[in-house]
Amino acid sequence: MRRSRYELLWISCSLLACSTTSPPFDGATNADVSSSSPDASPSADVQSTSDVGVILAADSGGPDPDASAPSGWLRDRFPEDRGIAGAPTVLFHDDFESGWGRWDAPRADTQYLHLEQGATAHGGTRYLRSTVTRAHLQATQYISASPRFAFRRRVPQMFWRFHARFPTIAPNPHHWVRVSAGTAAFSSSGLANTVPRGDQGFWFDFDATNDDVFNFYTYWHRMRSGRCNDGSATPGCAGDQGTTYYYGNVFQPRTQAPFPRNEWFCIEIGAQANAVGANDGSLTFWINDRQVGSYAPMRPVGTWLRATFHEGGCAFSACTPPAPFEGFNFRTSDDVLFKEIFLDAYYERDSSAAKRMVLQSRGLTVSDDQTILYDDVVVATERIGCRRAP
Numbered sequence: 001m002r003r004s005r006y007e008l009l010w011i012s013c014s015l016l017a018c019s020t021t022s023p024p025f026d027g028a029t030n031a032d033v034s035s036s037s038p039d040a041s042p043s044a045d046v047q048s049t050s051d052v053g054v055i056l057a058a059d060s061g062g063p064d065p066d067a068s069a070p071s072g073w074l075r076d077r078f079p080e081d082r083g084i085a086g087a088p089t090v091l092f093h094d095d096f097e098s099g100w101g102r103w104d105a106p107r108a109d110t111q112y113l114h115l116e117q118g119a120t121a122h123g124g125t126r127y128l129r130s131t132v133t134r135a136h137l138q139a140t141q142y143i144s145a146s147p148r149f150a151f152r153r154r155v156p157q158m159f160w161r162f163h164a165r166f167p168t169i170a171p172n173p174h175h176w177v178r179v180s181a182g183t184a185a186f187s188s189s190g191l192a193n194t195v196p197r198g199d200q201g202f203w204f205d206f207d208a209t210n211d212d213v214f215n216f217y218t219y220w221h222r223m224r225s226g227r228c229n230d231g232s233a234t235p236g237c238a239g240d241q242g243t244t245y246y247y248g249n250v251f252q253p254r255t256q257a258p259f260p261r262n263e264w265f266c267i268e269i270g271a272q273a274n275a276v277g278a279n280d281g282s283l284t285f286w287i288n289d290r291q292v293g294s295y296a297p298m299r300p301v302g303t304w305l306r307a308t309f310h311e312g313g314c315a316f317s318a319c320t321p322p323a324p325f326e327g328f329n330f331r332t333s334d335d336v337l338f339k340e341i342f343l344d345a346y347y348e349r350d351s352s353a354a355k356r357m358v359l360q361s362r363g364l365t366v367s368d369d370q371t372i373l374y375d376d377v378v379v380a381t382e383r384i385g386c387r388r389a390p
Contacts, residue, residue: 075385092379096126103147112145122375131371137349146344154337161268161384162377168367171355172208178342198332215252226307229318253293254311266386281328297327
């Protein structure tokens with residue numbers, strides 16, 4: 001796909017910490033496991049720096065005081081995840097010990113996805129390896145290495161826990177894992193630069209930036225455009241970019257420690273759909289059982305500028321005073337429910353090359369292999385917690 005001058009300028013500036021005045025590359029996750037995709041949506045690698053019923057009641061909005069203490073979460077009732085798949089609140093579980101067969105696709109190893117065996121595994125002896133190389137991207141511009149699973153029942157609230165390991169220094173994916181919500185017929189694939197209808201669906205990616213921190217990259221019917229400072233798409237507006245575009249809105253916690261390279265760490269994502277007509281939807285994530293980011297009614301305090309919510313405010317001249325986040329109005333129909341996960345690693349040739357240049361400019365030795373390891377995946381309708389020993 002040919003890139004516009006705005007897009008090419010944006011990706012160069014965002015990776016070099018320039019101000020955000022043009023759209024990013026937004027790689028739309030392809031539902032296929034191993035494929036090239038012309039549907040390259042912009043990346044949310046912009047900044048370098050709760051569930052409403054259960055999450056807000058359980059969390060204070062800051063780090064959990066003792067992430068190892070008994071919690072009543074699934075991890076405590078099922079030590080080492082033994083028997084966890086039989087819990088009535090669990091929608092999906094795969095520790096890769098039984099080989100392929102639990103994901104809807106793939107059903108066997110692909111060019112980019114490989115089941116491995118050995119002491120490297122987080123738990124047990126098997127784990128999943130995703131590897132996309134520079135040579136792969138030279139041959140194919142868009143690559144999605146993506147196991148996917150559609151829930152057997154759609155739900156208004158979900159939690160997704162998995163353990164990941166980035167064994168080398170290499171560009172992180174253009175977009176990473178995805179959660180999709182919608183009607184039974186809705187698919188989030190192929191909808192980059194599209195505002196979904198509130199009675200059809202919404203989705204978000206959980207992305208890792210070039211600085212090894214995380215953000216939500218979110219599409220829903222009330223998402224903001226990157227065209228105007230106020231998020232509208234009105235020609236002649238303040239900060240008018242001259243072109244209307246709707247790429248994922250970015251929510252990146254202001255204070256994060258970079259994740260460790262070549263170590264297993266635990267990620268849990270929590271999402272709550274709103275009550276129809278209310279702004280009470282939420283997104284939250286935890287790293288190693290400690291809350292890092294939570295976006296829910298009245299928290300955090302921050303400033304919207306174009307399609308990015310800047311936690312704590314921002315320093316650009318167009319920034320308005322910080323105010324509490326309004327919460328998410330994800331849907332306008334009760335039939336829009338969480339329905340599918342993609343354990344995706346989506347790469348785009350140009351953005352990967354730009355990220356590589358930035359890493360090399362920092363004096364780092366950058367691998368040609370963009371590898372991510374996965375283990376101990378669980379999706380449930382209640383808090384899970386990291387896999388733990390008895």
